[in-house]
Amino acid sequence: MEKRVVFRQKVLPYLFVAPQIIITLIFFIWPASQALYQSVLQEDAFGLSSRFVGLANFTYIFTDDAYLNSISVTAIFSFSVAAIAMSTALLLAAMADRVIRGAMTYKTLIIWPYAVAPVVAAVLWYFLFNPTVGIVAFYLKILGYKWNHTLNGGQALLLVIIAAAWREISYNFLFFLAGLQAIPRSFIEAAAIDGASPAKRFWTVVFPLLSPTVFFLIVVNIVYAFFDTFGVVHAITEGGPNQATNILVFKVYHDGFLSLDLGGSAAQSVILMVIVISLTVMQFRYIERKVHY
Amino acid sequence: MKTSRLLLFTAVLVLAIAVSSAQAVMEIQWWHAHGGRLGEKVNAIADGFNKSQNAYKVVATYKGSYPDTMTAGIAAFRSKNPPHILQVFEVGTASMMAAKGAIKPVYEVMAESGLPFDPKAYLPTVTGYYTTPDGRMLSMPFNSSTPVLYYNVEAFEKAGLDPDKPPKTWPEVAEYAKKLVAAGYPAGFSTAWISWIHIENFSAWHNVPIGTKANGFGGLDTEYTYNSPLHVKHIGQLADWQKEKIFIYGGRRNLGNAKFSSEEVAMYTESSAGYAGFKKTCKFPFRTSMLPYWPDAPGAPQNTIIGGASLWVMAGHSPEEYKGVATFFTYLSSPAVQADWHQFTGYLPITTDAYHLTKGQGFYEDNPGMETALKQMTLHEPTENSKGLRFGNYVQVRSINYGELEAIFAGKKSAKQGLDDAVAAGNKLLRKFESANR
Numbered sequence: 001m002e003k004r005v006v007f008r009q010k011v012l013p014y015l016f017v018a019p020q021i022i023i024t025l026i027f028f029i030w031p032a033s034q035a036l037y038q039s040v041l042q043e044d045a046f047g048l049s050s051r052f053v054g055l056a057n058f059t060y061i062f063t064d065d066a067y068l069n070s071i072s073v074t075a076i077f078s079f080s081v082a083a084i085a086m087s088t089a090l091l092l093a094a095m096a097d098r099v100i101r102g103a104m105t106y107k108t109l110i111i112w113p114y115a116v117a118p119v120v121a122a123v124l125w126y127f128l129f130n131p132t133v134g135i136v137a138f139y140l141k142i143l144g145y146k147w148n149h150t151l152n153g154g155q156a157l158l159l160v161i162i163a164a165a166w167r168e169i170s171y172n173f174l175f176f177l178a179g180l181q182a183i184p185r186s187f188i189e190a191a192a193i194d195g196a197s198p199a200k201r202f203w204t205v206v207f208p209l210l211s212p213t214v215f216f217l218i219v220v221n222i223v224y225a226f227f228d229t230f231g232v233v234h235a236i237t238e239g240g241p242n243q244a245t246n247i248l249v250f251k252v253y254h255d256g257f258l259s260l261d262l263g264g265s266a267a268q269s270v271i272l273m274v275i276v277i278s279l280t281v282m283q284f285r286y287i288e289r290k291v292h293y
Numbered sequence: 294m295k296t297s298r299l300l301l302f303t304a305v306l307v308l309a310i311a312v313s314s315a316q317a318v319m320e321i322q323w324w325h326a327h328g329g330r331l332g333e334k335v336n337a338i339a340d341g342f343n344k345s346q347n348a349y350k351v352v353a354t355y356k357g358s359y360p361d362t363m364t365a366g367i368a369a370f371r372s373k374n375p376p377h378i379l380q381v382f383e384v385g386t387a388s389m390m391a392a393k394g395a396i397k398p399v400y401e402v403m404a405e406s407g408l409p410f411d412p413k414a415y416l417p418t419v420t421g422y423y424t425t426p427d428g429r430m431l432s433m434p435f436n437s438s439t440p441v442l443y444y445n446v447e448a449f450e451k452a453g454l455d456p457d458k459p460p461k462t463w464p465e466v467a468e469y470a471k472k473l474v475a476a477g478y479p480a481g482f483s484t485a486w487i488s489w490i491h492i493e494n495f496s497a498w499h500n501v502p503i504g505t506k507a508n509g510f511g512g513l514d515t516e517y518t519y520n521s522p523l524h525v526k527h528i529g530q531l532a533d534w535q536k537e538k539i540f541i542y543g544g545r546r547n548l549g550n551a552k553f554s555s556e557e558v559a560m561y562t563e564s565s566a567g568y569a570g571f572k573k574t575c576k577f578p579f580r581t582s583m584l585p586y587w588p589d590a591p592g593a594p595q596n597t598i599i600g601g602a603s604l605w606v607m608a609g610h611s612p613e614e615y616k617g618v619a620t621f622f623t624y625l626s627s628p629a630v631q632a633d634w635h636q637f638t639g640y641l642p643i644t645t646d647a648y649h650l651t652k653g654q655g656f657y658e659d660n661p662g663m664e665t666a667l668k669q670m671t672l673h674e675p676t677e678n679s680k681g682l683r684f685g686n687y688v689q690v691r692s693i694n695y696g697e698l699e700a701i702f703a704g705k706k707s708a709k710q711g712l713d714d715a716v717a718a719g720n721k722l723l724r725k726f727e728s729a730n731r
């Protein structure tokens with residue numbers, strides 16, 4: 001049974017949705033169409049000579065090793081960030097849900113990192129792991145592990161993944177905690193009386209009831225990892241060493257703003273847009289089926 | 294009623310004053326990329342000029358990093374409201390040059406103003422970077438520096454090395470580094486700006502080309518050549534030296550500076566403009582000497598090239614405004630202003646007069662490190678290979694070089710393979726630039 005609200009007036013409902021539509025038009029549709037237009041042009045930085053080149057920018061991108069490498073780096077990066085941010089947040093939320101005394105303090109501490117700007121968070125991690133002056137790098141050296149993310153691509157990727165995930169944990173934590181607290185106690189108690197162990201209770205009762213939250217967070221986290229992690233990469237590695245952390249959104253910035261290759265950069269952002277839209281559509285089609293509302 | 298009349302009257306009065314003052318003093322917009330203390334110095338220069346005359350007022354505005362400033366200038370041009378003067382870093386030179394309708398060459402600005410202007414008064418290695426092959430100045434050099442070798446005097450003494458005899462050649466650097474490591478230092482030497490110092494300046498210093506067509510000065514159909522045997526030898530040697538801790542990679546840009554100031558290494562190649570920074574962070578005495586070279590290379594040592602930025606005049610303003618720009622440039626090039634800028638910042642003076650003035654003031658006796666850069670830049674008359682470089686999309690090539698050098702130092706590629714790949718990727722970008730700027 002669906003509930004429908006019927007408006008008597010014809011204009012009023014449009015007025016209600018207007019602000020959202022105007023914002024979408026100005027901040028999404030218009031720039032996106034500009035990018036689409038720019039992506040089929042080859043233009044010098046000043047816009048003095050502009051030439052229609054068809055799909056030449058796209059063929060250039062897809063025959064460029066650096067771009068293909070960037071796609072696989074982005075896949076590893078985004079999946080890892082989402083997985084780490086979500087699993088850690090779920091663990092923390094499940095534990096915080098059971099805390100009775102000082103719950104506020106725990107929650108505040110865990111939510112805190114979200115207030116830190118991505119670039120500031122990145123600089124913080126950068127200092128901890130700096131091979132020359134970083135305290136973590138120093139202790140790793142004492143333990144006999146050589147940390148040098150300026151040359152070791154794997155370490156660099158790990159570092160940006162941790163830095164990007166760290167901040168997102170707070171956000172996920174909030175939603176998981178809210179989701180957990182919305183689950184009626186009686187369900188869990190009933191399962192407990194039936195003799196289900198805490199682990200069993202979690203996976204068979206709590207987790208399925210949490211699935212709408214999980215689904216929502218998967219979508220949000222993937223979008224976050226694709227777009228909002230620019231500051232982290234910019235501040236820690238600048239895409240290096242040897243392109244090991246050169247994620248797509250950083251490459252768009254680099255080629256567009258530093259190298260002033262507007263056509264190529266626009267083509268890349270069009271591809272990025274297509275990837276994220278199709279990922280989101282896929283998630284809605286396939287994962288949402290498994291969600292119980 | 295009465296109040297609104299009064300308001301109207303005041304508004305008209307304010308407008309009238311604003312209009313009349315705008316007519317009396319012409320504003321010249323100058324967008325630059327110097328924050329912090331350097332930014333204050335830039336403002337002081339503008340103030341000095343504004344007080345020296347009353348026809349023009351230079352308004353200096355900080356626009357962020359070099360790329361930010363350049364992007365801001367380009368965006369302003371596209372929306373038809375460019376500043377008069379835009380500071381652009383040296384790797385943006387080719388992009389600015391190619392933008393013929395967007396800029397007004399400095400030689401034109403100066404000639405039209407009727408003010409005295411002698412291109413020969415400027416240091417050739419500084420202006421060479423910003424002039425056409427037939428010697429016409431396109432932009433006004435502002436802050437220029439060149440790489441030198443910094444060394445820790447205390448460390449040299451500890452390792453039994455003579456601080457008065459810094460290493461002159463790369464084999465000597467290796468020898469010194471081994472002694473420093475034996476004396477307990479974690480590594481011998483490291484570097485900042487590796488592409489600028491160990492590829493671009495390395496080429497000029499050894500008088501070998503970075504690319505064909507006179508390093509791109511001769512035309513857009515240029516190709517990179519920095520995978521020559523000499524380049525491969527040098528980069529391969531750096532990679533090999535990592536095993537014995539003679540060399541250690543410090544990261545991109547000048548992130549490795551902490552390696553020198555924290556005494557992880559005792560020798561370090563970095564821009565001459567890093568002098569003031571090291572003066573503040575290093576707790577030990579240090580000195581500078583000329584960049585090392587390979588003694589078996591026939592052309593070495595030649596002269597090094599500059600980094601930094603220059604001031605471009607943007608198109609689309611009135612002749613009166615250009616006269617103001619020319620007046621400001623004349624003030625900026627005067628020996629007193631230049632000498633002060635040079636001594637305060639560590640950037641090179643742009644005129645020979647400013648150099649002699651600084652020397653006459655005894656500045657180099659108190660700051661011996663500051664003269665190394667100048668001596669090194671003026672060691673010989675610049676050749677085709679050591680005048681500078683002019684390649685399109687060069688910002689991207691710098692990052693390609695960072696990436697490939699990192700692959701080489703991590704042992705993933707041989708020096709030959711890495712440099713070949715960098716040159717191939719760079720040539721693709723050159724072709725792209727050529728077709729976009731036809």
